[in-house]
Amino acid sequence: MPHLRAPVTRRERQREATYDEIVDVSARLLAEGADLSLRAVAAGMGMTAPALYRYVASYQQLVDLVAFELDKAATAEWAEAAARFPEDDPAARLAVACARFRQWALTRPREFALVFANPIAEEDSERRDLLTLSTSGHYFTDLLWQIWELYQFPYPALDDLDPVIREAVLDPVIPAKADHIPTEDRGILWVYMRAWSALYGVVTLESTGHCDPRVIESGQLFRATLLDWLAPLGLHHERDRITTILDEELARP
Amino acid sequence: MPHLRAPVTRRERQREATYDEIVDVSARLLAEGADLSLRAVAAGMGMTAPALYRYVASYQQLVDLVAFELDKAATAEWAEAAARFPEDDPAARLAVACARFRQWALTRPREFALVFANPIAEEDSERRDLLTLSTSGHYFTDLLWQIWELYQFPYPALDDLDPVIREAVLDPVIPAKADHIPTEDRGILWVYMRAWSALYGVVTLESTGHCDPRVIESGQLFRATLLDWLAPLGLHHERDRITTILDEELARP
DNA sequence: GACGTAAGTTTACACCGTTTACCGTTAACG
């Protein structure tokens, strides 16, 4: 059994490369507007469909794999865009990241659906675990933590939380780098969940198109939702500045 | 060409019955956990798949038909549950309806996805039109209107709205019985859009399972989101009463 | 160099949506 830093054998390297190619081809298919199918992916790699079963146990696993990598790649995009603001300005970074997240969801609704609207049943714990690793989730949580460090926005004490929620923030299964958050400050995670729920809501509504197209195009619904969250995050003093950044970001091509 | 109250011929009655059966069989399939497919529906009716093409032009149309009827049936359920409060208590009715909506989304995630997470492309205007007819949309809009009549919550003046949004509330393509809302009061529709977006958000998040299962089970995220909307709807004085109703509804089997 | 295993192939099965050609039955009309 290989160690974690195992000397990668030739085979293992090749296998890793194949996984990368699977993701690449899948992403290309989706970008082209084609359906994501085992056969199409295989064909795109010059293989037959059953061969993919050496790498993935089922179609759903392929989807999960691709979803994870798409999320990772997308998050890198947002993060890069947000990085035009310095590290000590997490509020501005959050505004940019949210806007880019929305933009991504609007221009790539199929990818968005794959990553964020993919139903995850109560029971299958494998896919739940994968959800915990969500790159975007970690990124947003991290930004929120930095914002708290800077602005010290109020958050519920553990005693004020519903017992179930208390348990959930103490031992989170959501994507969150929570280890570095002191136990008594875990109420922050509740703020995170609520904020994420709001962001997820508008973006999903707009991305799936269950909304007046003009409203989507204007970006007002998204804008209003985000502005509502400035105060709870202790950013009321930053309102004008963040609004400017947001509008600037929304006006982007 | 028959009039609107055309004397229904035998054929027309039979055809209508067939449509009903299509919906019934489809609903049964979904309830059984099976996939919704043309072939399965046809088989369930003792027909062959191509025969269904006499009634729907494509699989997507079948889905739309079923989605519309599922929405209608579900709305009837919520409305009936909400009707345990009198007509002059729209706030209580809204609380119950929202809770039932969520309950429905949680117990029937596949149906929910069909109706509310079904991607609608920008272009295809047919499906957009269908969206405008959404029964649940009309029901919720109507409740909100009644709440406004009773509590007169503040809403933005037309001049304060973004031009695009102003246009959208004056000539809405969303499901809303807006004809009876005076032009100058159309800002209410903006409140409606925002509230619906928030409700849609949590419910979708919970229904698709992109969330800690314990948080879902506790209902706290949903509860908090709804409570946040009491004030904007002029229901701050009703907070305790509505909260009780909501908790009672959430505790239901 | 032999052996075991990993990574492919081919073949096959059971589905899927959709199109075409064909055929009774049914309703409408001159």
Added chain:
DNA sequence: CGTTAACGGTAAACGGTGTAAACTTACGTC
């Protein structure tokens, strides 16, 4: 009343899907 056209269905077929099993080939290791 008889003719005609539309309606509602069938069977067959095409190309597509995920998946399973058996088989082959090539590689890495002892």
